[in-house]
Amino acid sequence: MTGVWYAPGRINLIGEHTDYNGGLVLPFALGSGVTVSAARRDDRLLVLRSAQLPGVVTVPLDELSPGRITGWAAYPAGVAGVLRAAGYPIAGATLSIDSDLPRGAGLSSSAALECATALALTRLYGLRVPRTELARYAQQAEHEYAGTPCGIMDQAASLLCTEGHALLMDCASGATEQVPLDLAGHVLLLVDTRSPHVLSDGGYARRRGECEEAARLLGVSALSEVTEVPAALPDPVLRRRTDHVVTENDRVRRAIEFLRAGDAAGLGRVLTASHRSLRDLYEVSWPAADVTVDTALDAGALGGRMIGGGFGGSVLLLATLDRADDVAGSVSGAYAARGLATPVITRVSPGPGAYRRS
Ligand code: ADP
Numbered sequence: 001m002t003g004v005w006y007a008p009g010r011i012n013l014i015g016e017h018t019d020y021n022g023g024l025v026l027p028f029a030l031g032s033g034v035t036v037s038a039a040r041r042d043d044r045l046l047v048l049r050s051a052q053l054p055g056v057v058t059v060p061l062d063e064l065s066p067g068r069i070t071g072w073a074a075y076p077a078g079v080a081g082v083l084r085a086a087g088y089p090i091a092g093a094t095l096s097i098d099s100d101l102p103r104g105a106g107l108s109s110s111a112a113l114e115c116a117t118a119l120a121l122t123r124l125y126g127l128r129v130p131r132t133e134l135a136r137y138a139q140q141a142e143h144e145y146a147g148t149p150c151g152i153m154d155q156a157a158s159l160l161c162t163e164g165h166a167l168l169m170d171c172a173s174g175a176t177e178q179v180p181l182d183l184a185g186h187v188l189l190l191v192d193t194r195s196p197h198v199l200s201d202g203g204y205a206r207r208r209g210e211c212e213e214a215a216r217l218l219g220v221s222a223l224s225e226v227t228e229v230p231a232a233l234p235d236p237v238l239r240r241r242t243d244h245v246v247t248e249n250d251r252v253r254r255a256i257e258f259l260r261a262g263d264a265a266g267l268g269r270v271l272t273a274s275h276r277s278l279r280d281l282y283e284v285s286w287p288a289a290d291v292t293v294d295t296a297l298d299a300g301a302l303g304g305r306m307i308g309g310g311f312g313g314s315v316l317l318l319a320t321l322d323r324a325d326d327v328a329g330s331v332s333g334a335y336a337a338r339g340l341a342t343p344v345i346t347r348v349s350p351g352p353g354a355y356r357r358s
């Protein structure tokens with residue numbers, strides 16, 4: 001038994017820093033992802049190759065446990081380990097991985113790798129595991145084997161998104177809904193600001209801690225349970241963080257209304273409002289991101305915002321088809337004028353979720 005399975009990376013259209021606060025997110029699948037060519041084997045070995053990285057990693061399945069595998073192989077091996085621990089009889093496979101997603105760029109190559117692997121391993125063995133469950137196993141693999149305490153958004157997006165749609169997800173209940181993302185006459189531009197994330201700085205972990213503290217003071221289990229910033233929160237920093245979470249959830253709802261009404265200008269405005277909130281209230285933006293959004297708006301973009309955890313990474317811009325080249329050119333020019341590294345600007349659109357390729 002052999003086959004080829006594909007799973008995409010994702011971009012979150014709006015709903016930033018809401019996931020771990022039990023709020024709303026609205027990711028869509030990219031047209032790029034990870035492909036796993038898989039063959040069944042019954043010798044209790046997992047044999048792993050990646051076209052992007054040297055070497056072959058052979059993992060004896062009976063000795064597989066969290067912490068035993070390091071490096072990139074922890075992702076696919078982790079999926080096998082988690083599925084086996086859940087009782088699925090996976091007795092071995094050869095997995096050849098290939099990808100057209102940049103690694104570590106915030107487009108969730110790790111979830112794409114996990115999800116393509118999860119589909120490959122279950123389908124090789126004829127196991128019909130629902131995609132919502134596969135997403136949870138993939139997330140569990142990332143927690144236990146790769147040591148990253150991520151939310152469920154990336155795996156859910158990779159497995160549940162459909163072409164031409166974004167996926168509304170309530171991170172408290174796990175409920176999802178397909179929202180048409182019709183870009184006719186418009187373009188989404190992804191700007192890699194070439195400012196890498198400064199993870200060692202601990203800013204992301206600090207924001208999570210602040211939200212937990214605010215929720216504790218307010219007596220709620222997650223910050224998204226409040227609908228306005230309560231007076232009971234005197235600390236100005238915690239008030240700003242709460243204000244962002246509350247207004248960001250509201251912006252996700254408004255973005256959906258604009259999408260349903262075909263109002264691209266309205267969507268652009270909430271994207272920009274999200275950026276300003278991330279800059280001023282959540283304080284996770286970085287200089288090149290602010291330059292990108294401000295320059296793009298001056299050049300006639302409908303809106304834009306930083307995406308991802310912050311402190312570096314990418315910006316998403318929305319422009320009409322006829323303004324898109326001008327916007328991209330203006331952003332590149334602004335970087336050059338400030339001596340910033342040349343940004344990498346690509347067009348993105350909502351592609352299909354994971355599927356069997358052959
Ligand atoms: P992101 O998910 O944003 O791309 P992560 O740091 O979460 O960034 O995941 C990147 C890691 O996923 C890589 O360091 C590597 O271990 C693994 N990975 C992603 N794509 C591949 C690939 N094509 N081959 C092997 N490993 C990959």
Ligand code: MG
Nearest residue numbers: 108109110111
């Ligand atoms: Mg990742």
